[in-house]
Amino acid sequence: MEQPREHRQATPEGEICWFEWGRRGEGPSLLLLHATGFHARLWDQVVAALPAGTHVIAPDHRGHGRSFKPASLSDWAATSDALLPLVDRFAGTPLVGCGHSMGSYVLSRLAAERPDAFRHIFLIDPVIMDPVFYAHAAGEPVPDPSEHPVARRRNRWVGWEAMLASFAERPPYAHWQPEVLADYCRYGLLPAADGEGWELACPPRLEASVYLGAARTDPYAWLGRIAAPSTVIRAKSGERANNLDFSVSPSWPGLGAQLGSVRDEQWAELSHFIPMEAPRRIADLIATAL
Secondary structure: OOOOEEEEEEOOOOEEEEEEEOOOOOOOEEEEEOOOOOOHHHHHHHHHOOOOOOOEEEEOOOOOOOOOOOOOOOOHHHHHHOOHHHHHHOOOOOEEEEEEOHHHHHHHHHHHHOOOOEEEEEEEOOOOOOHHHHHHHOOOOOOOHHHOHHHHOOOEEOOHHHHHHHHOOOOOHHHOOHHHHHHHHHHOEEEOOOOOOEEEOOOHHHHHHHHHOOOOOOHHHOHHHOOOOEEEEEOOOOOOOOOOOOOOOOOOOOHHHHHOOOEEEEOOOOOOOHHHHOHHHHHHHHHOOO
């Protein structure tokens, strides 16, 4: 499989790391946006299944992967806006966007802020919830991330192989395609600051702050400005056991109708981690717009 080229994009807050496969040409370029706690290289298996020669751009969100680490990630709008300089870098090239989970939320704001930039957007089980959630959270203070259970994730590892061995039999990772899980572990660690071993590329406290900010900025404030055709794909439905239950979809079932999506489907045999469980199916879906 072709290895991507690694780049840096300056932003007012710090540098965003982004990866590139293929070369910019006359056709559209594909922008891939990952979910909370992950990184751009988690798209590797999707990219491998795309038509040969597809030009792909995949950034690490602020606070994730090899991008800069702010004090908090509770402001999802700021995470979105940090990618506007990257979108502007490709001005004049039509973009097809595909975001998963939080990445879909980010993509929706980018498509609203740059309505002429996108040819089509794919929202894969987006964390865009029932409008009532945002109304209830308005004005509420963000709790201390250290009190969130995600903040207590194991952060230190002797290497990615040990991480892989630890996760392989555990849900939800046990349901991922093995190659995707290997990519998550292989590229999801950075050298520890003290030189002893490796640490998660998205620090647990920052990941926790993302979850705590999920309902703080209402995306319905900008969804009406999206001009590009959209596709919404949702995972199986059901009652979530808690806020960290990823076996079912967090997406509002009415989102596709709200956007006037050209395609609104439920892939009911899959969990929230659709790209990790069915990367080729996602690649085939994206190819319809390329």
